Amino acid sequence: MAQLIVLGVADRDTAEKALDIAADLSRQQLLQLEDAAYAYKDEKGRPRIHQTIGTTGVGALGGALWGTLIGLVFLNPLLGLAVGAATGAVAGKLTDVGIDDDMIKQIGSQLEQGRAAVFLLADSATADRAIEAFAPLHPTVIRTNLTRENERELVEALRS
Template sequence: MSQLIVLGVADRETAERALDIAADLNKQQLLRLEDAAYAYKDDKGRPRIQQTVSTTGMGAAGGALWGTLIGLIFLNPLLGLAVGAATGAVAGKLTDIGIDDDMIKQIGTHLEDGRAAVFLLADITTADRVIDAVKPLRPTVIQTNLSKDDEHELVEALRA
């Protein structure tokens, strides 16, 4: 089962390092990363979100494929490609998979200036190795969907 863990980190660069660490742990099969993102405030104090999965791009690619196939049936593959890509991009933009975008925005608006939040939706298979990998970033737990006991253990493990 996937767990949502939101960690507070020092800044945007640390958030990017956290996502790099999560991607590396995913390659090592120490966790199965389903979605990841980070939020930070820009120089003007506006919340910004960086996501790792672009549903717009995936939708455009899928739409282009289906549009081309339909275009071949009606003997106009270029028109089918264009219409399919545009339709797929719009559908991808409206699709929300993984971590809830509204939650990311809400937490992003409450960040202190300079700080960032890292959002990980993952099935963690070896929690001790994952904690050891992110501990040098000195994260704080903002929110999880873990049980109270598991969340408390996570907070204590990151403090130690």
């Protein structure tokens, strides 16, 4: 089961550093990252979201492939390509995978001005190495789907 951890950090730059750390841990096979995002409030106090996985491009690519194949059957591959890419892009835009967008928006709207929240959805992790990597950012745990005991252990580990 995937584990969701939401960390509060000082600002947008720290949130970007956290995503860099998560990507590095993923490359080292220490964290199987399924999705990641961060939210922050802009200068006008509006919540902003940065997601790492975009579904629009993937949908367009898949739609273009299927549209071309269907277009070949009906002897008009260019029309099939165009229609397939357009419908695939729309389907990709409407598809929500990974971290729930509504939850990201809700937490983002509750942030104090200048603060940021980092959302990590991981299938498995080498916990001690991941905690060690994130600790220098001085994050606070906002939300998890861990057991209460595991969440308490995470909070304590990040404090030290």
